[in-house]
Amino acid sequence: MWGKILGALFGLALFKLPGLLLGVLIGHYCDQWFKQRLGHWEGIQSIFGQDDEQALFMYSSFAAMGHIAKAKGVVTKAHIEQASHFMQQLGLTVQQKKEAQAAFRDGKAINFPFQSQIHEFYRRYKKRPDVLQLFLEIQISIACVEGQIEQEQYQLLLQVANELNISKSSLEQLLLAYQAQSRFQQNRGNAQDQTKSVAAAYQVLGCVPEMSDVELKRAYRKLMAQHHPDKLMAQGVPAAMLDVAKRRTQDIQAAYELVKQQRAKSQ
Incomplete structure (x- = not known):
């Protein structure tokens, strides 16, 4: 009115x-x-059942996922499956899934105010860089679902990073880490792919074999601190989203243990 x-x-x-x-x-x-x-x-x-801030996190996450999935004009089956799998991993109820799907559909709309939505998210969370990074990682997961990220999707990720005041180099590092994480999960436990697993483990940690043990441990601790569920929850991340951070810390820890074992054997 x-x-x-x-x-x-x-x-x-x-x-x-x-x-x-x-x-x-x-x-x-x-x-x-x-x-x-x-x-x-x-x-x-x-x-x-959350306050405004947490509702903003949930809505923005799924709406942005829908917008990035629609970047080339058509949402593929793989994107829909990834979004559905993500909802299952979060343990959403039937009603919560319906609202998440509604947000995803909002994001797919041609007139969806993508930039203003991300800007509003940044305005509310700008003093919590770890939360901003987690949000970007969630969007990377939908962009990389088919293995090869499309140029249109990369441009949207770059737009998200710019709005969240995250540098292009940091975005590139997160993309490499996410892709390495996928390879690490596939190769872990396979003795024949041990060399590939170790290489992927280094990339998950954002490290190189030439680093000292002290440098390696420092990088590991920084990643663990950034993704610690308790810390993120205290910074306003919805409880349902904490499972994303928890799985990330499990992969970081597993990658670090594998690198340590490989280094111990080579001494």
Whole structure:
């Protein structure tokens, strides 16, 4: 209603009676848009049972995933399966899944305000860099689902990184770490692929074999601190999303243990 009222007042002041009619029309469309957006927002907040901040995290995460999945114009089966798998991993209820799917559909819309949504997320979490990085990692997971990241998706990831004040070099490192994490999970425990596992483990840690043990441990501890579930929860990450951080810390720890074993054998 406020859209029509404000539109009518501005229109009347600027263009007299024709402006009044035009203002009412424009205000009507604004009211409809805000009603639709607010409906999704209130729904996801009430069903997830969280405060505004955590509801923003959940909505922004799934909406951005939908937008990145639609980057080339068509959402593939692999993207839908990845999003569904992600919802299952989070342990969402049936109703929560419906709201997450609604957010995903919002993101796929041509007129979805992607940049403003990410900017709003940054505005609320800008003093918590570990949370911002976790959000970017979630978006990387949907972009890399088919193995080869598309240029359109990379540009959207770069846009997310820019809005979150994360450098391009940091984005590149996160992409390499995510891809290495996937290879590490596939090769772990396979004796025939031990060399590949060790190489992937180094990349998961963001390290190189030439690093000293002290440097390796420092990098490991930094990664563990960034993804510690308790720390992230205290910084406003919804409880459902903590499983993402927990699995990441498990992979980091497993990669570190494998590198330590390989180094002990070579001494």
